[in-house]
Amino acid sequence: MSESEPVPVTEGAVAADGVVFEDPEYRLAVVDLLGVIAYGELSAFERLVDDAKLAPTVRDRVEMGAMASLEFGHVVRLHERLRELGTDPFDAMAPFTAAIDLFHAHTAPADWHEGLVKAYVGDGLAADFYREIAAYLDSGTRDLVIASLEDAGQADFAVRHLRRAIGEDPRLAGRLALWGRRLMGEALTQAQRVAAERDALSALLAGGIDRPGLDLAAIGRMFTRITDRHDQRMADLGLAA
Amino acid sequence: MSESEPVPVTEGAVAADGVVFEDPEYRLAVVDLLGVIAYGELSAFERLVDDAKLAPTVRDRVEMGAMASLEFGHVVRLHERLRELGTDPFDAMAPFTAAIDLFHAHTAPADWHEGLVKAYVGDGLAADFYREIAAYLDSGTRDLVIASLEDAGQADFAVRHLRRAIGEDPRLAGRLALWGRRLMGEALTQAQRVAAERDALSALLAGGIDRPGLDLAAIGRMFTRITDRHDQRMADLGLAA
Numbered sequence: 434m435s436e437s438e439p440v441p442v443t444e445g446a447v448a449a450d451g452v453v454f455e456d457p458e459y460r461l462a463v464v465d466l467l468g469v470i471a472y473g474e475l476s477a478f479e480r481l482v483d484d485a486k487l488a489p490t491v492r493d494r495v496e497m498g499a500m501a502s503l504e505f506g507h508v509v510r511l512h513e514r515l516r517e518l519g520t521d522p523f524d525a526m527a528p529f530t531a532a533i534d535l536f537h538a539h540t541a542p543a544d545w546h547e548g549l550v551k552a553y554v555g556d557g558l559a560a561d562f563y564r565e566i567a568a569y570l571d572s573g574t575r576d577l578v579i580a581s582l583e584d585a586g587q588a589d590f591a592v593r594h595l596r597r598a599i600g601e602d603p604r605l606a607g608r609l610a611l612w613g614r615r616l617m618g619e620a621l622t623q624a625q626r627v628a629a630e631r632d633a634l635s636a637l638l639a640g641g642i643d644r645p646g647l648d649l650a651a652i653g654r655m656f657t658r659i660t661d662r663h664d665q666r667m668a669d670l671g672l673a674a
Numbered sequence: 675m676s677e678s679e680p681v682p683v684t685e686g687a688v689a690a691d692g693v694v695f696e697d698p699e700y701r702l703a704v705v706d707l708l709g710v711i712a713y714g715e716l717s718a719f720e721r722l723v724d725d726a727k728l729a730p731t732v733r734d735r736v737e738m739g740a741m742a743s744l745e746f747g748h749v750v751r752l753h754e755r756l757r758e759l760g761t762d763p764f765d766a767m768a769p770f771t772a773a774i775d776l777f778h779a780h781t782a783p784a785d786w787h788e789g790l791v792k793a794y795v796g797d798g799l800a801a802d803f804y805r806e807i808a809a810y811l812d813s814g815t816r817d818l819v820i821a822s823l824e825d826a827g828q829a830d831f832a833v834r835h836l837r838r839a840i841g842e843d844p845r846l847a848g849r850l851a852l853w854g855r856r857l858m859g860e861a862l863t864q865a866q867r868v869a870a871e872r873d874a875l876s877a878l879l880a881g882g883i884d885r886p887g888l889d890l891a892a893i894g895r896m897f898t899r900i901t902d903r904h905d906q907r908m909a910d911l912g913l914a915a
Binding site: 472475478479482483485486490491492494495498499501502505506508509512523526527530 | 716719724726731733739742743753768771
């Protein structure tokens, strides 16, 4: 390579996936997606540690801390990738802080059990949604997104504690089932808000000249899949969805 | 080795440091020390993430998160070592939770700047104290203790932010100087409480048949060194001690 041809910042991605990053609209959508996931994981990290205060034992606090530290590791890797793409990770996260902060402000758990349901159901919903989007991405970005959404053990931890608690006090089931529906409703509200404001991210789902997209029927099927998985998670807890 | 001679759980330590762990009093003191440091770091981890909520920018929250994750890594290593010594890490931490929780309950920062002073001055004080004790330990334990107390960047971070803030609003200096004295007082109160309750830990400083200890004059000099370092930290912030 001659000196007049500087290495483009996106070279890694281009080498792996051809010319996708030459489309500025696509690049913007990927930056948006990594930005929203990074801020979501930063928030999840902080919330896990915060909710650990409600834990009944020091052992539970240490388990929550271990899961939180893994989430923070994901933030670090997403930031590295954003820098490789020539973007300040804090600029990439900025458009999504309001929606994610509102989600958390509207769903502050009142006790340890609500916190566990939120960690399990909330993180599960977010992961399902981002995984659906990742299917439309270049393989490098897709792999990073999927690795970032890997369950750090929350699911097992929450199911184990919640099934036992509901077994000991069956009245918990009604309250936590309502709480699960509220989490789903609030997540949809904030997701719609983000979709309405971020054209590039929405356009990603609609496709481009060289990329397949989703028609309305396909988007409908996607939401059905996400809802089905939510119902399955609630059922795993022994709760009505 | 014949089957009638099971590998002792402390073999690694014995191999490194001779027979020190055959003294049950010494082993108990080491378990106490690793237990109190582990619970202190677990609390520091949780407090750093908690205080990050007061941070003025998302960038500051990410820096706090990175420091907190490093602290959590120390907890993991201290727990591994306690298990090697044949002790449940949660049993080892249990005698110290009340004192450390009280320290934090009595020193909840009212704002971002108080949180920074606490991270800097509080962690510094604890690290100085444990480093003094580590000088009387076998080299394996000493190395682990010193590695666990390594500053995860808090000091630089806090000094940088606080000097700028005090420069912009000199009235902060008076309030934060008082706050530093309160932190020192509360730390001494809780340390005395622990020393009064944990004979093995106190006996460690007094020495044993084969180990050198501290007479009262030496303990006095130790506290003078710790106080001097505290004053130096306050001076680094531009504050009166």
